[in-house]
Amino acid sequence: MARVLIIDDSPDMLAMLRTFFKRRTSHEVMLATNGKNGLAIATENAPNLALVDVMMPGMDGYEVVRRLRADPKTRTMGIIILTARGQSVDQQAALQAGADMHLPKPVDMEVLADAVETVLLKARPAGKGIILPVIGLRGGTGVTTVAVNLAALLQQVGPTVLWDLSPASGHAALFLGLQPKTHWGIYLRDPAQPVEPLIMHHRSGLRVLCAPPIPGLFGWFSDGRAAALLKSLSADAQFVVIDMPSTFDAAVGPILSAAEKVLVITGADPPAIQTTLATLQILKRWNVEVVLARNAARSGRHLETRALEQAMRVTIHVDLPYDPNQSLALGKGVLLALAKPDSPLIAALKPTAQQLLGS
Numbered sequence: 001m002a003r004v005l006i007i008d009d010s011p012d013m014l015a016m017l018r019t020f021f022k023r024r025t026s027h028e029v030m031l032a033t034n035g036k037n038g039l040a041i042a043t044e045n046a047p048n049l050a051l052v053d054v055m056m057p058g059m060d061g062y063e064v065v066r067r068l069r070a071d072p073k074t075r076t077m078g079i080i081i082l083t084a085r086g087q088s089v090d091q092q093a094a095l096q097a098g099a100d101m102h103l104p105k106p107v108d109m110e111v112l113a114d115a116v117e118t119v120l121l122k123a124r125p126a127g128k129g130i131i132l133p134v135i136g137l138r139g140g141t142g143v144t145t146v147a148v149n150l151a152a153l154l155q156q157v158g159p160t161v162l163w164d165l166s167p168a169s170g171h172a173a174l175f176l177g178l179q180p181k182t183h184w185g186i187y188l189r190d191p192a193q194p195v196e197p198l199i200m201h202h203r204s205g206l207r208v209l210c211a212p213p214i215p216g217l218f219g220w221f222s223d224g225r226a227a228a229l230l231k232s233l234s235a236d237a238q239f240v241v242i243d244m245p246s247t248f249d250a251a252v253g254p255i256l257s258a259a260e261k262v263l264v265i266t267g268a269d270p271p272a273i274q275t276t277l278a279t280l281q282i283l284k285r286w287n288v289e290v291v292l293a294r295n296a297a298r299s300g301r302h303l304e305t306r307a308l309e310q311a312m313r314v315t316i317h318v319d320l321p322y323d324p325n326q327s328l329a330l331g332k333g334v335l336l337a338l339a340k341p342d343s344p345l346i347a348a349l350k351p352t353a354q355q356l357l358g359s
Contacts, residue, residue: 002027002048002120002354007038007064008082009056013105017051024113035059039067042074049120052099054083054090062097069098078119082107117354118157129234131258132356135244136265138275142297143265144243145326145336148175149346150263151241152337153353155206158238161199163209163230165245165255167220170211172243176202177333180210184229185218191225195232204338209233220251227254234258248282256286261356263291266316268303273312280314291356293318318352320345 004027006017014031021029030045032038035056042050050068054061061081068074081094084105094102100119103112132154134147144164151162163184164172173180182198200208212218221229234240242255256262262283266276276292283290294316296302303311305319323345329336337346 003030003045004028004116005030005032005038005042005045005047005050007032007035007050007056007061008053009033010053013053013082020109020112024109025116027116035061035064038064042068042077043071046073047077049078049080049116051080051082054081054085054094062093065094065097065099080115080119117350120354120357129237130239130357131230131234131242131255131260132239133242133244133255133259133262134265135262135279136276137246137279138267138272141265141267141272142295142320144171144175145297145345146263146265146293146295146320146349147241147243148172148335149337149349150353151206151239152202152204152335153346153349154239154241155204159205159207159236160239160241161207161209161233161237163233163240163242164211165242165251166211167245168211168215169213170243172208173200173210173213175330176206176208176335178202178208178210180213183210183212185212187229188218188221188225191228195229202335204335207237220249223250223253226251227258230254230258253286256283256288259286259288261289261291263293263318263352263356265293265295266312267297268294268308273308277312277314291317291352293320293352295320296322298322299324317355318348320348320352 004021006014006029008014018029021027030041030047032041036059052061052064065079068079079099081099081102082105083090091102101115103115134143136143148162151160154160162172164170178200182200186198187195198209200210202208264279266272280290292314294305294308299322305316309316321344323343325340325343326336326345329339336343
């Protein structure tokens with residue numbers, strides 16, 4: 001959930017946008033009727049995003065944006081200019097003032113919904129190396145599918161590294177159509193060498209540290225080596241997505257200690273439920289916030305999410321639908337997030353990314 005500030009002198013516009021956010025999102029909304037009041041609210045509450053009108057009495061929207069960008073407390077927040085002035089010169093003026101995006105009024109609500117999520121992702125400061133582990137201790141729940149496509153979506157926001165930490169011939173390279181000529185096993189044999197030459201580059205710009213193609217030849221991580229490699233990967237990346245191993249071992253501790261949130265993938269069959277509940281208990285050791293996703297990795301009838309929540313006695317935050325496009329994309333050696341960005345799974349993953357990165 002993010003905090004969204006709306007600055008507009010029109011009561012009707014404020015009411016319409018407040019209704020939009022209430023019905024379409026879980027974000028907290030704050031309202032201001034002029035620029036001065038909006039700046040005061042922003043300074044006190046540090047919102048993640050501001051929607052700013054241009055033509056307001058006293059202080060126009062461009063000046064509001066410039067002041068938000070000048071204040072260290074609000075410098076990195078997302079800003080969308082909403083204005084009836086929709087010419088190209090107006091768009092240029094909005095961007096020059098420091099806005100992330102310019103949308104003309106009347107605004108299409110679907111366009112606004114996409115713009116809000118896009119700008120909220122971009123509002124995260126670069127260079128912080130946000131660690132995002134994706135874990136599921138039972139095979140067949142689609143952990144790699146989620147991790148790879150999540151990483152591809154985040155790459156569209158900022159520099160992203162995908163680390164395939166599978167000890168048993170991971171599949172991230174397969175999903176990306178890469179041949180893992182370099183991998184983390186080489187690092188384990190010689191930890192003194194630079195990590196960057198071991199990273200492969202996908203055509204999307206995503207950087208990938210693959211798993212060894214043949215398991216068991218290179219040993220496994222100590223906690224010290226796992227921590228050192230994680231530090232190297234996050235040094236110049238905005239996001240580090242990790243396809244986690246299916247066991248809790250020495251490599252897992254440093255990663256969970258560095259992460260603020262972890263995405264846990266579950267299925268709806270009894271073995272998956274049992275394993276997920278055990279996973280949630282173990283994760284309590286690290287005091288890490290869990291985002292629990294139910295992934296319908298296979299076709300057919302599935303237990304309803306509400307019934308699954310009752311059976312597990314937990315809250316499921318994300319419901320990822322079965323998407324036949326994923327199998328087709330994998331067969332063609334293409335990435336679903338790029339080949340079909342509007343497919344059901346990718347559409348569900350976009351707000352999931354924001355949930356993982358939000359406050």
